[in-house]
Amino acid sequence: MTKEADQSVVDPFAAALEVIDVKGRSPWEDAWHRLLKNRAAVYSSFIMAAMFLMVVFGPMLISWEPDFTDWDYTSSPPSLASGHWFGTDAVGRDILVRTLTGGRISLMVGLVATLVSLVIGVSYGATAGYFGGTADRIMMRIVDIIYALPFMFFIILLMVVFGRHILLIFVAIGAINWLDMARIVRGQTLSLKNTEFVEAAKACGVSDWDIIRRHITPNLLGVVIVYVTLTIPQVILVESFLSFLGLGVQEPMSSWGALVSDGAQDMESAPWTLIVPSVFLTVTLYCFNYIGDGLRDALDPKDHF
Amino acid sequence: MALLEIRDLDVGFDTPEGEVHAVNRLNFSIEAGVILGLVGESGSGKTQSVMGILGLLAENGHVSGQALFKGEDLLQMNASELNQHRGTEIAMIFQDPMTSLNPYLRLDRQMIEVVMHHRGMKKAAAIAKAIAMLRAVNIPDPERIIRQYPHELSGGMRQKVMVAMGLLSEPELLIADEPTAALDVTVKVQITHLMSTLREKTNAAIILISHDLGMVAGICDRMLVMYAGEAVECGSVEQIYYDPKHPYTQGLLNSVPRLDRPDDSGLEAIPGNPPNLLSLPVGCKFRDRCPKAFDACSEKPPMQVDEDKHAYRCFLGAPS
Amino acid sequence: MRVQDLAVHYKLREGGLLGSKMHTIKAVDGVSFDLDAGETLGVVGESGCGKSTLARALLALVKPSRGRVLWFGEDLNKLDDEDLRKKRLDMQIVFQDPLAALNPRMTVRNIIAEPLWTFFPKIARVQVDERVRGVMKMVGLLPNQINRYPHEFSAGQCQRIGIARALVLNPKLVICDEPVSALDVSIQAQIVNLLKDLQKKLNLSLVFIAHDLSVVKHISDRVMVMYLGRAMELSKRNRLYKQPLHPYTSALIKAVPVPDPKLARAASDSGLTGDMPSPLNPPSGCVFHSRCPFLIKRCKLEVPALRRMENGDWVACHRAEELDLTIGKSG
Numbered sequence: 009m010t011k012e013a014d015q016s017v018v019d020p021f022a023a024a025l026e027v028i029d030v031k032g033r034s035p036w037e038d039a040w041h042r043l044l045k046n047r048a049a050v051y052s053s054f055i056m057a058a059m060f061l062m063v064v065f066g067p068m069l070i071s072w073e074p075d076f077t078d079w080d081y082t083s084s085p086p087s088l089a090s091g092h093w094f095g096t097d098a099v100g101r102d103i104l105v106r107t108l109t110g111g112r113i114s115l116m117v118g119l120v121a122t123l124v125s126l127v128i129g130v131s132y133g134a135t136a137g138y139f140g141g142t143a144d145r146i147m148m149r150i151v152d153i154i155y156a157l158p159f160m161f162f163i164i165l166l167m168v169v170f171g172r173h174i175l176l177i178f179v180a181i182g183a184i185n186w187l188d189m190a191r192i193v194r195g196q197t198l199s200l201k202n203t204e205f206v207e208a209a210k211a212c213g214v215s216d217w218d219i220i221r222r223h224i225t226p227n228l229l230g231v232v233i234v235y236v237t238l239t240i241p242q243v244i245l246v247e248s249f250l251s252f253l254g255l256g257v258q259e260p261m262s263s264w265g266a267l268v269s270d271g272a273q274d275m276e277s278a279p280w281t282l283i284v285p286s287v288f289l290t291v292t293l294y295c296f297n298y299i300g301d302g303l304r305d306a307l308d309p310k311d312h313f
Numbered sequence: 314m315a316l317l318e319i320r321d322l323d324v325g326f327d328t329p330e331g332e333v334h335a336v337n338r339l340n341f342s343i344e345a346g347v348i349l350g351l352v353g354e355s356g357s358g359k360t361q362s363v364m365g366i367l368g369l370l371a372e373n374g375h376v377s378g379q380a381l382f383k384g385e386d387l388l389q390m391n392a393s394e395l396n397q398h399r400g401t402e403i404a405m406i407f408q409d410p411m412t413s414l415n416p417y418l419r420l421d422r423q424m425i426e427v428v429m430h431h432r433g434m435k436k437a438a439a440i441a442k443a444i445a446m447l448r449a450v451n452i453p454d455p456e457r458i459i460r461q462y463p464h465e466l467s468g469g470m471r472q473k474v475m476v477a478m479g480l481l482s483e484p485e486l487l488i489a490d491e492p493t494a495a496l497d498v499t500v501k502v503q504i505t506h507l508m509s510t511l512r513e514k515t516n517a518a519i520i521l522i523s524h525d526l527g528m529v530a531g532i533c534d535r536m537l538v539m540y541a542g543e544a545v546e547c548g549s550v551e552q553i554y555y556d557p558k559h560p561y562t563q564g565l566l567n568s569v570p571r572l573d574r575p576d577d578s579g580l581e582a583i584p585g586n587p588p589n590l591l592s593l594p595v596g597c598k599f600r601d602r603c604p605k606a607f608d609a610c611s612e613k614p615p616m617q618v619d620e621d622k623h624a625y626r627c628f629l630g631a632p633s
Numbered sequence: 634m635r636v637q638d639l640a641v642h643y644k645l646r647e648g649g650l651l652g653s654k655m656h657t658i659k660a661v662d663g664v665s666f667d668l669d670a671g672e673t674l675g676v677v678g679e680s681g682c683g684k685s686t687l688a689r690a691l692l693a694l695v696k697p698s699r700g701r702v703l704w705f706g707e708d709l710n711k712l713d714d715e716d717l718r719k720k721r722l723d724m725q726i727v728f729q730d731p732l733a734a735l736n737p738r739m740t741v742r743n744i745i746a747e748p749l750w751t752f753f754p755k756i757a758r759v760q761v762d763e764r765v766r767g768v769m770k771m772v773g774l775l776p777n778q779i780n781r782y783p784h785e786f787s788a789g790q791c792q793r794i795g796i797a798r799a800l801v802l803n804p805k806l807v808i809c810d811e812p813v814s815a816l817d818v819s820i821q822a823q824i825v826n827l828l829k830d831l832q833k834k835l836n837l838s839l840v841f842i843a844h845d846l847s848v849v850k851h852i853s854d855r856v857m858v859m860y861l862g863r864a865m866e867l868s869k870r871n872r873l874y875k876q877p878l879h880p881y882t883s884a885l886i887k888a889v890p891v892p893d894p895k896l897a898r899a900a901s902d903s904g905l906t907g908d909m910p911s912p913l914n915p916p917s918g919c920v921f922h923s924r925c926p927f928l929i930k931r932c933k934l935e936v937p938a939l940r941r942m943e944n945g946d947w948v949a950c951h952r953a954e955e956l957d958l959t960i961g962k963s964g
Contacts, residue, residue, distance in 0.1 A: 032781035035737050045329065204734040208798065211692055212748040213721040222747070226738040354817035355788075467909070468680070497679035497844070497909065498888040524818055527847075527890030531897035550894045568822035569892050570847040572874060580851055582822035586787045 039230075042306040049302025052295035059292060063111035072102035074109045075260045083278045095280040097270060106262055107285045113263040114289070117178060118244040124182025125243075126236055129189025134228065136190070137197025138220060148194065151187050159184045164255060172258045177250070181243050189235060196231050200224050230307035237300035241293040248289060264289040315342035315381075316518050317366075317486055322378035324358065324365040324542075333590045335361040337542045339378075343535075345485065346516040348508070350529035350550070352565075353539035356587045359522050362539075363488055367405060368395050382486070400427045404484035406475050408491040413475055414463040421459045424478050431482065446477040450507055469500035476507055483515060490522045501525075505532045526569050530554060538562050541588050541598040544616075548623035558617075558625040560603045597627070605629060634668040634691070634806060634838070635706075640699035640862075641683075641690050658912050660686040662862040665700075665939055666947075670805065673832060673839040675853030675870070677846055677885070681912055683862040684842045688810045691840065692724055693717060722752055725799035729811040731791035735783040742779045745769070745798045752802060764801060771834075772797045773827060789820035793827070800831065808840045813848060825852055846889050850874060858882045861912060861920040864939050868946035876959045878948035880925050883958040919951070927952055 043049055067074065071091070078092070078100040086095040086103075094104040136147040163180045170176050200206060200223070209219050248265025250256040252272075257263050264285045271282030324336035336358040343349045353359045365376035366387060380387040382398060390398075399405075407413040415423055424446075425439035434442070440459070447455035450473040463471055472492060479487055489508065493501040509532055511517055523529055529536060529550070536553045538546040538561065546559040557563045567581040585602040588594060594601070596611040603610070609628045618624040641661040661683040668674055678684050689695045691702055693709040702709045704720060712720065725748075728734040735744055745765045749756055766776035772793040783791055792812060799807050809828065813821040829852055832839055843849045849856055850870065857867040858881060866879040877883045891897050909924075910916055916923045922932040931951050939949040950956075 029777045029780055032740055032778075033785060034740075034782050035784065038784075042329070204728045204730060205736045207694070208726065208728065208734055208795075209747065211694060211721065211724075211726045212751055212798075212802075213718040214747065214751050218751070222739070223736050227736070354819060467911075469909075498846075498885060499679070499909075501890075502888050525890070526818070526892035527897065530892045530894045531890045554892065554894050565819060566892065568819045570822075570825070570845070570851050571891060571893075572847050572850060572886065572889055573891055573893070573896065580822035580825055582826055583819040584823070586789065586820075587817075 039306040043302055046302040046305060048298045049306075052298040052302075055291065056295045056299070059111070059288075059295075060115070063108050063115060066108040067105050067112075070102070070105045070108075072105045074106045074262070075101065077101055083274070083281075085278070086280055094284045095278065097278065097281045098274055103281060103284050107264070107267060107288055110262040110264050110267050110285060111288060111292075113174075113257055113261055114244050114247060114265070115292070117174075117181065117247045117263070118240040120178045121181040121185065121243045121247075122236055122239045124179060125185035125189050125239060126232070128182070129186035130193050130228070130232060132186065133190035133193030133195075134197050134220065134224065137194035138201060138216070138224065140198075140201070144194070148191075151190055155187050163250065164253075167250075167255050172255065174257055174261065177247065177256065181246050184246075185239055185243060189232075189239070192231060192235055193228060196228055197224055200227055234300055234304040234307060237296060237303055241296040241300075244289070245293065316345045316383065317520075318342040318379075318381040319362075319366065320379040320381070322362055322365060322376065322380065324361045324370065324374060324376050326371065327373045327375075328591075331591050334593055335374075335542055335590060336365065337593075339539075339542075339544055341537050341544065341547060343486075343518050343520060345518050346512060347535060348512060348519040348521060348533045350533035350536040351520055351522045351539065352524065352526065352529055352536060354524055354587060356541065356590060357539040358542035359539050360490055363405070363490065363520065363522065367399060367403065367488070368392070369405075397431070401431045401482050402484055403486045403488065404479040404482060406479045406487070406489040406492050408494050411463070411468075411471065414471060416463050419460055419462055420474060424459070424474075424481060427478070428481055443477070443481060446481050447474070449480075449510075450474075450477045451503055452477070469496050472496055472500070472504065473507075476504060480507075480511055484517060485515075486518045486520070487511065488520045488522070491524070492521075493523075493525070493528065501528065508532060526566065538565070541593060542590065543598060543626065544624075545599065545627070546623075546625040548621070548625075552621065552623040556623070558623065558630065559599075559627050560605050560629070561599050562625075564602075564604075635703040636664060636666050636668075636691070636700070637703070638700040639664045639687070639690055639697050639702060641686050641695055642698040656913050659862050659915065660912065661690060661697075663700075663936075663939065664857075664859070664862075664864045666857060666864070666867055668806070668838055668840065670838055671832070671836045672855070673841055673853045675849035675856040676840060676842045676859060677844065677849050677856060678859035679844055679885075679909060681861065681909060682859040683912075684844075684859055685810055686862075687859070688726065688808050688840070688842055691808055692721070692726060722802050723805045725802065725804040725807050727792070727795050727799050727807060727809045727812045730815050731788050731795055732783060734795050735791060737783055740780050740782060741769075741774075741794055744783070744794060745801050748798065748802045765797075768797045768801050771800065771831065773823075787820075788816055789823060792816065792820075792824055796824075796827065796831070800835070803835070804837070806838045806840070808842070810842050811844065812841075814843065814845070821848065828852060846874075846885055858885065861910065861915050863920055864947070864949060865921065866946070866948045866950075867939070868948075872944065872946060874960065876957075878942065878946060878953050878956075878958070879921075879950050880927050880956065880958065881921050883960070886960055919949070927956060 078096060081090050081092055081096050082100040083098050084090055084092060084096050086093055092102050094107065096102055132147065136144045166176065166180050206219060206223050209223055247256055247263060248268065251263050251265030252269040254269065256265055267285035268282060268289065271285060274281050319339055319341050322336055322339040326333040326335060339362050351359045364370050366380045370376060376388060378388065382403065387395060387398065421440055421443065424443040425436065428434050428439045428442065429436065444455045444459055447459060452458055452470060452473055466474065476492065493504050505528055508519055512519060521529065521533060533550050536548065536550050537544055538553065538559065540561050546553060546557065546562045553562060554566065557566055564583040568583060570580055583602055588598055597614045600606045600610045614626050614628045616624055616626045617630065639661055640659065640663060643658045643660055664687060666674065676684050676687065686695065690697050693702065696710060709717060709720065742765055745768060746761045749761055749764060766779065769776045769779065774790060774793050774797065786794065813824050816824060825848060828839065831837060841849060841852055853870050855867060855869050856873045858865045858879065860881050866877065866882050868878060873882060874886060877886060918934050919932045919937050922928055925932065929952065937949045937951050939947050941947050942953065
């Protein structure tokens, strides 16, 4: 059968079906379905959702203030009777409410610092990757140099010089983390630049800006989303480490790291002061990692970006 | 006794979208010294059937049926038993030399690995044999080449090295999966010559998987045409090229561009696309694209065999 | 279109600890031809012969190191960016890998419509829709598939989408870079037939690049054979396959296996010896001399120019007049 016969078979069908357009299934939809099948990721998402709700609304519902010192119950273990469900610390502050408000800080740092590194990293990396040549070489050498700096030392320096303002912590951590994001985005941009569909766009005279907007960015999103989800726990951990060292948020604000630091000191006499914030911290880290892994599998690179 | 006899081979894969039937009830046999061409397009199941036989399926794959190699069923063997046959009596050449050769190992190490392990050869002897084999596949300066890494060679050379590796253990059965796919025409000719020579010298049997009908015509004795996981026609090469009985085979032969046909003749294409292996149609799987389909084709067509052992799976010409 | 002595050289720096060496890869080195409206030029050659680079040079996607590409008399590489962009309306390209040529996150509608938006930014949605559906029908796709994504189609259908995209602007020239190499045999036939039909209907000029001589035979008016970046022969289709002028062409023709057992087994030796030399280090004089069965001293020393023979065909060989390479004659 030649193409003539082909066409005559197709035409009447085409006419009849012209009214009904078939709905397409975008790669995002496919990825979403794959993600839903990943039980660890789904459970983790529910847990994180619950965590967010608790952290935001919990302290409003609990009768204790985070800095209220309850002299009747200093260092008392968790009990329903005392009203302090997760116990109190050495000064009588309710552990639960402190952990939840501390959670607000930790999660906020996680999100904001990640956002900072996202914005800087993606624009830097995509520009370097797309325009290539000397600009790319220079930009990447800068990244290499900054990478080589001992960043902890840097942050500590910043803290000492500028004080321990919370905004500074956001920016400092974000400013360090963008490096990885930039490298990943640059690598992905490079490989996207050489694909045939970008070449096809160039052959049609599509402008550079439109190519970046229409072809490069949507295909970068997959990698970026995964990386962002995996950066958040990293950032929270960094903040916790700083707080543990005593360089993080200042009193009366607290974060999980600071709480863990305090709790470590009373570890033997009042273990719940250490255990409770540690558990919250660990669960959060695990959940984000599972979600990140799930996203990576769902947006599987084998399936074209 | 046939060297390899396949009975009712089924290969399937578990995927999130359902069960993919890659191969359905495949039957064929091959004797020593025969070159069998396994022909089909993508999705026909030709590669997966062989992977199934050799126990090389992906994790979500399963295989059933019988694969009798010199009387022993390969499918019933565990990994270590299979290993005794794979690499020694049965050798396989894969399609893409770039991914089949370990980029981190020098060629000499890769080549002698199998021979030393299975035949217990000493290193010096194994290397000497490898060099001799490289020379046999027309690689110039083999003493130097063998000490190089895969990426230092061109595509054609790499494939020749793959062939040499396959022949090194003097297999009784060589399975070549599209051995000349990405290669230039001139290299293709060299590789096919090599396989012929192997058969002449050692009486090895060769299963050549290919969609290149020209190459198959030049070197194969018998041919098996596959479509959507099933064998649709089987016979000697002459029978199939000069007297194709199955409409798919006929369509395939008509759609191949040939240098010896008049220039202006259009290529006759088979309309439509191969079926989705997740949901195979009932009855004849070629029905939707067949110019000669009729009502009976909604049932499963029988495999007809004539006196010259030319078999095809179709209702046409069947005694009613 | 007229191409004059086109060359594209890439510089490769090979660095060592004590200083680096500059290598020049002459991907394309001396290609000339004319192309008329409605004509199909087949370009054939093995890997490394430079055909893909040639395709990109014809569209001014890479800058030539030498020579000119003239489109209706204008040198493409002398135009400024805006003028060049306008010319792209008339010249389009179809790629080898059907799926990789389509942005996986765009619907078929958007993929095919993109050229329209680029050149007519103010165009109405309705008009875009109409045109896209029209062009989909022309290439044999059902218009109701317009909202689907590339991964939902087979390879053959993806290639049709690629062709639709190339045609949506009504170009005069379509360059097909190995458009059927990645497809199954029966689908190849469909696409080749489609291209032939479209060419007739739309009076397109095609440059059809392939490594398979037999595919090219069915669609070309003239065929150009390339080797290591140079054009070896440029002849009318009918003559090339019966009486090639260049030894390389003759060898290629003899090396193609015919799907006919008796003929395939009786096939004579192609006469080609040795391996393809590396493009980094091409042979001196005629680049084919290291494998040519008709070698004489002159071939090693002097590069043969692409010259016109009496019958209107072109060949780059010192011995073109004396050799009789008629297919079917032994020797």
